[in-house]
Amino acid sequence: MAQYTRVSGSVGLITLQSPPVNALSAAVRQGIVDLMQRALSEPEVKSVVICGQNGIFCGGADIKEFGGQMSGPPLIPMIHAIEAASKPVVAAIEGIALGGGLELALGCHYRIAHSKARVGLPEVTLGLLPGAGGSQRLPRLIGVPAALDLITTGRHVTAAEALKFGLVDQITDHNTVNVAVKFAQRVADQPLDARRISTYPCLCPSDVAVLFEEVMQRVRRTARGAIAPIACVQAVRAAATLPYNQGMERERELMATLFTSGQARALQYFFFAQRAVGRWSMPSGARWDTSKPRPVHKAAVIGLGTMGRGITVALAQAGFSVVAVETQEKQLMEAKQAISGMLERGAKRRGVAPALDKINYGRNIQSVADVDLVIEAVFEDMALKKKVFQQLSAVCKPSTFLCSNTSGLDIDQLACQTRNPELVVGMHFFAPAHVMKLLEVVYGPKSSPLAVATAMQLGKKIGKVSVAVGNCRGFVGNRMLKPYLEQALFLLEEGATPEFVDQVLEEFGFAMGVFRMSDLSGLDVGWKVRMADGLAMPDPTTGQPTRLRQGRRYSPLGDLLCEQGRFGQKTGRGWYQYDKPGSQVAKPDPWLHSFLDEYRARHALVAHRIDHQEVLERCLYSMINEGFRILEDGIAAGPEDIDVIYVFGYSWPRHHGGPMFYAATVGLNKVLERLEHYYQAHPDVPSLQPCHLLRKLVASGSPPIQKWREVIKKVRSQL
């Protein structure tokens, strides 16, 4: 909706009213069309100001409307009518002008922004392009290079940057609407021809063809299969090379392709999924809106290895006082130096002072006595972690939250070491912890809603997307990774090469295939865990069959590589070879190919031709199957939680929506049928056996993903 008022006698003020972000819903568009007509027809009105209520100009098209039938006046003619108006129209931009909101402002003749406002064309992040004339007007206003940057990245820019680009005409620290009204009065009689952006020529640099080629190459390289960034470049190229009307036609064609693509649907689903995870719930019924967090002023980090350092940086950068504890003097000195470097580099990038004074370093665990929350980040060893939790429980205030950055150990066992197990939760960060957006907040059977709410809020404050998950081996992310890694190894046993498996996964859109990723993280990490679990078997005298563990198929390939000292990038050898230890350029290794041949011969495995489809289906469907088990077990509240974890923590390509959304796109019956097929071929691989929930969903007619929670509830209640 929109409201009309006459101010200062001669200015028609149109206020968009659609909380929370004044999105351009059908009702809002109708309001703008009607009220523009009214303002133009009233003779006393000499100029018009468009603003949004509650200090927010406009968050763009109403994304919720994308899935349904289009109703109400379309955006493009509405914006054209504003631009063609006979009276000056001024956009008063407060808060945000994003997507269609900025396109609306570009249709106005003038733009006044508050100094704290942000503007941008983020449509690319929703699998779209600025399809209401934005791709044609923006380059005409600010030039091709700047428009390409904004449109292909979707980044928001500050009012100051927008002023520099010429995207807004004025910025103010005062009441933007008042300033815009005064401005509108001043320009009331001025001619408008020079203010209609669609009539501007598109000024291009002399080497524009080279520029487009370079940008297209960069976009193709980084898009990982996403089509919207490429369409964005094509649309801007149309602005640079065609008259406005033809450019608009090209924008429309490209938009139609994107709009109906599965990628746009996936990205729009993901937009809401990211927000849905904030509305967490626990099986006990505790929820985000009924559980109040307790404020955290001072936190501590125990253990300053790679993870502890990153967590310390994340906390300090967000303004928390941190006590950083490392018991070994040498490690403490090294960590201090590394943390200071990280803070200084980060601060330089962001143009702020480094938060060095936020951190107090110490070797003694006693120094955490007065903190509100501790994050333990010592080595992934249960006995060690238990000891640390016992010490923390003795040293800290009774009200201190004790959190573990374990990547998969039992939170309950740690909680049992403390006086107040209800204040214990997992806070599973992802490396590098000051960069990666994901945080799994893990609740054990004893964790209180207060502890979960506090960890979730702390995550938000340090800029993480936090997902509340239940306690089980590997939680959500690493639990699902297990069958994926396992299938990749089985594929090698059966005839594939690491290069081929990685190529298929990278073509699908992963930043790195499974083997390149293992080389980067270090093969020894998983090896140590498998040894602790009694799986890896360096000693052939144990009598266990090499390729069988606990009645299931097991691949010792990773263990065999570790026994050779091949730990990945850090040793210069792993699934690939590298020029030197630490190098990142992976090259196929003939040694590894011979090793695989010998291994297959030794175990009488006959290599068969493995194609693209088999790699993708076995790796992804086994992981998805585990995702369904996780939902069935109540470890994740809904498919959105899993998808957000996979996109932010495991580089799952966002334009496929996440593994569970992908399963819905492929068709649950197809996933089920292919799992059945592979399980029949590999009955000793339980992760390929389709789980009950998947069968139940298929039997219920494969409802849309938004309806899965209803089926999940039924399945859980029957268990």
Ligand SMILES: C/C=C(\C)C(=O)SCCNC(=O)CCNC(=O)[C@H](O)C(C)(C)COP(=O)(O)OP(=O)(O)OC[C@H]1O[C@@H](n2cnc3c(N)ncnc32)[C@H](O)[C@@H]1OP(=O)(O)O
């Ligand atoms: C063609 C396509 C055209 C013309 C387009 O315009 S596409 C849309 C382009 N606009 C965007 O991409 C903006 C999307 N929104 C955001 O980036 C952010 O929400 C925000 C910066 C506007 C506000 O961020 P924040 O303050 O952190 O709040 P939330 O993100 O939590 O959002 C609050 C609630 O508003 C809902 N929302 C936000 N934008 C839209 C929108 N464009 N359409 C519909 N709903 C929107 C969001 O889902 C939150 O709702 P709840 O989840 O809390 O119910």
